[in-house]
Amino acid sequence: MTASLRAWLALGAVLGALAPAAGVRAATLVITVQAADGRPLQGVVVAARSLDPQAPRPAPIKAVMDQIDRTFTPDLLVIPVGSTVTFPNTDRVSHQIYSFSPAKRFQLPLYRGTPYPPVHFDQAGVVTLGCNIHDEMVGYLVVTDAPYYGRTDARGAWTADVAQGRYRIAVWHPRMRDSEADLERELTVGASDRAALTLRLAKALQPAPLSDRPHSWDY
Amino acid sequence: MTCCASARRRAPILPLAALGLALAARAGLCAATDWELSVDARLVDSNAEPSLMEGGLGTTRFSSNDDGLQLGRIRLAVTQPLGELWSAHADLSMYDDKDRSPVGATEAYLLFRPYPVAGYRLRLKAGAFYPPISLENRAPGWDSPYTLSYSAINSWLATEVRPIGLEGTLDWLGTRGGHEFDLGATGGVFGWDQGTGVVLTNNGFSLTDRQTPLFGRVGQPGANPLGGAEPFLQFDHQAGVYGGLELRYLDRVVLRVLRYDNRAEPLADDDTTANYSQETRFTSAGARVEADHGWTGIVQWLDGETITAQDGVPGGLSSWPFRAQFALVSKRFGRHSLSVRYDRFTVDSVNGWGYGAQDGHALTAAYVFERDAHWRCTLEWLQVVSSSSSRVAFGGPPLLTETQLQLAVRYALGSGVY
Numbered sequence: 001m002t003a004s005l006r007a008w009l010a011l012g013a014v015l016g017a018l019a020p021a022a023g024v025r026a027a028t029l030v031i032t033v034q035a036a037d038g039r040p041l042q043g044v045v046v047a048a049r050s051l052d053p054q055a056p057r058p059a060p061i062k063a064v065m066d067q068i069d070r071t072f073t074p075d076l077l078v079i080p081v082g083s084t085v086t087f088p089n090t091d092r093v094s095h096q097i098y099s100f101s102p103a104k105r106f107q108l109p110l111y112r113g114t115p116y117p118p119v120h121f122d123q124a125g126v127v128t129l130g131c132n133i134h135d136e137m138v139g140y141l142v143v144t145d146a147p148y149y150g151r152t153d154a155r156g157a158w159t160a161d162v163a164q165g166r167y168r169i170a171v172w173h174p175r176m177r178d179s180e181a182d183l184e185r186e187l188t189v190g191a192s193d194r195a196a197l198t199l200r201l202a203k204a205l206q207p208a209p210l211s212d213r214p215h216s217w218d219y
Numbered sequence: 220m221t222c223c224a225s226a227r228r229r230a231p232i233l234p235l236a237a238l239g240l241a242l243a244a245r246a247g248l249c250a251a252t253d254w255e256l257s258v259d260a261r262l263v264d265s266n267a268e269p270s271l272m273e274g275g276l277g278t279t280r281f282s283s284n285d286d287g288l289q290l291g292r293i294r295l296a297v298t299q300p301l302g303e304l305w306s307a308h309a310d311l312s313m314y315d316d317k318d319r320s321p322v323g324a325t326e327a328y329l330l331f332r333p334y335p336v337a338g339y340r341l342r343l344k345a346g347a348f349y350p351p352i353s354l355e356n357r358a359p360g361w362d363s364p365y366t367l368s369y370s371a372i373n374s375w376l377a378t379e380v381r382p383i384g385l386e387g388t389l390d391w392l393g394t395r396g397g398h399e400f401d402l403g404a405t406g407g408v409f410g411w412d413q414g415t416g417v418v419l420t421n422n423g424f425s426l427t428d429r430q431t432p433l434f435g436r437v438g439q440p441g442a443n444p445l446g447g448a449e450p451f452l453q454f455d456h457q458a459g460v461y462g463g464l465e466l467r468y469l470d471r472v473v474l475r476v477l478r479y480d481n482r483a484e485p486l487a488d489d490d491t492t493a494n495y496s497q498e499t500r501f502t503s504a505g506a507r508v509e510a511d512h513g514w515t516g517i518v519q520w521l522d523g524e525t526i527t528a529q530d531g532v533p534g535g536l537s538s539w540p541f542r543a544q545f546a547l548v549s550k551r552f553g554r555h556s557l558s559v560r561y562d563r564f565t566v567d568s569v570n571g572w573g574y575g576a577q578d579g580h581a582l583t584a585a586y587v588f589e590r591d592a593h594w595r596c597t598l599e600w601l602q603v604v605s606s607s608s609s610r611v612a613f614g615g616p617p618l619l620t621e622t623q624l625q626l627a628v629r630y631a632l633g634s635g636v637y
Contacts, residue, residue: 217364
């Protein structure tokens with residue numbers, strides 16, 4: 001088998017995994033999230049969980065969250081349950097990563113480079129990451145069991161091709177003051193080609209972290 | 220007047236160092252050492268009276284005798300992990316101002332930092348360190364990123380407040396759990412503090428960035444009024460204590476309050492020199508607010524008194540109540556920043572024939588250009604207006620305006636500088 005053929009077969013396998021269940025007609029789901037003042041909100045995590053117990057679960061992935069210039073990079077990852085994440089430290093100073101979030105409690109003792117194996121995340125929920133040396137470092141992993149998930153774009157929209165059925169839509173943002181439960185909605189994706197839902201936060205977001213402060217500060 | 224001589228009892232720095240080395244050997248030095256080296260050179264123009272280190276009563280670090288090129292500071296800081304949860308920290312500095320040793324440690328301690336559990340985090344320090352008071356001295360080496368000269372409050376801490384002992388801090392990390400606040404409580408027990416207050420008693424407040432190294436000297440032997448005072452002495456068996464609270468709102472607001480009491484016995488004297496100890500206690504509070512577009516505002520407040528024995532006064536004790544406040548506003552423009560600070564400070568003299576009374580205010584303006592993490596250039600103008608009964612006692616004017624202009628160039632390198 002040539003390398004080119006193997007590549008096409010691999011692409012086909014990936015597309016097959018992402019496609020709605022065979023035999024079920026697909027529709028486009030568009031979720032739009034607005035801030036309390038009506039402006040589109042970028043970077044909101046959206047998860048569409050099927051209420052059909054037979055619905056397939058998302059396939060685990062292997063992800064990487066680096067530490068560059070005393071910042072988790074990216075600072076937020078959305079991963080399916082069962083995924084693994086590697087936490088290399090590209091900085092020239094040591095970091096000591098921890099999480100005491102109920103969804104995953106773990107520590108990576110003081111290190112540089114990539115001395116530790118990937119961490120396995122087997123429970124849905126938000127995992128907040130910190131560094132026990134540098135308090136200003138904060139990162140988030142959103143571990144989801146929803147078959148469709150993603151983050152809103154600059155227009156505040158997230159779009160996915162989903163199988164027909166009934167879904168519970170949940171949204172989350174690190175600076176969101178609204179409770180997740182208040183923003184959960186149920187939605188039926190029927191025979192039409194498009195289903196849309198707009199969610200508007202009731203409360204203003206927390207202020208964004210200050211970004212232009214030299215990282216050497218805070219004795 | 221009171222004046223301190225050499226320490227009778229040293230802090231157990233050598234045993235602490237030995238413990239550190241033993242822990243390092245046990246840990247196999249498995250984690251890499253973090254280090255930083257910096258050199259800070261100054262061009263100075265000052266009309267101030269002879270400074271603290273010259274034994275004078277000037278209120279700035281450099282006097283009219285120091286015009287020209289001066290060494291600001293050479294600093295080497297090392298952090299050595301000792302296993303997973305322990306680390307050793309040493310901050311060494313050279314100021315080239317005739318201290319007893321050309322190189323001294325401004326801080327040296329072991330730190331135990333277990334992982335947070337259920338949102339709570341404990342940290343323990345053993346050694347010599349600053350109590351969590353300053354909201355201005357947030358840069359490496361306890362420097363201020365806003366100005367060269369520290370405020371009167373934090374200059375005094377740099378000169379003669381350095382607990383040598385144990386500190387524990389318990390933090391509730393609310394922001395890691397979806398809340399907007401973090402809370403912290405700190406307590407410390409310390410010794411080698413019986414000289415703390417002697418500089419305030421004799422000279423009052425000053426605005427400097429010179430940090431007295433551990434067991435270092437302030438002033439020169441034989442140069443009155445201080446005569447080479449040593450703030451870090453121990454010749455009674457009383458441990459000092461402090462306790463403080465900190466509240467943080469996201470990464471934007473920090474509020475701190477702390478009560479300090481060295482609990483020294485003011486009638487205790489040094490067997491050799493017959494000098495008395497200083498009982499010094501104070502309350503400090505402060506707030507730092509940072510906003511979008513590079514704005515920072517800081518206010519700090521200090522109120523306390525220092526008491527010592529004095530021959531010939533009723534009750535044998537004299538007291539110097541002191542108060543100081545400052546407000547600072549800073550604005551960053553990319554790699555540039557402008558900062559302005561206004562200080563007020565007062566030392567009263569009770570039952571001490573008026574000696575040591577001081578009243579003054581200061582205005583500081585600074586421009587900082589950080590070309591990158593390595594190079595920093597600062598231009599600072601500082602003017603202090605003060606009245607001082609000590610200065611009058613030594614033949615000086617009752618009211619004096621002192622002005623100091625500094626141009627500083629600092630180069631830093633190290634594992635954490637990039």
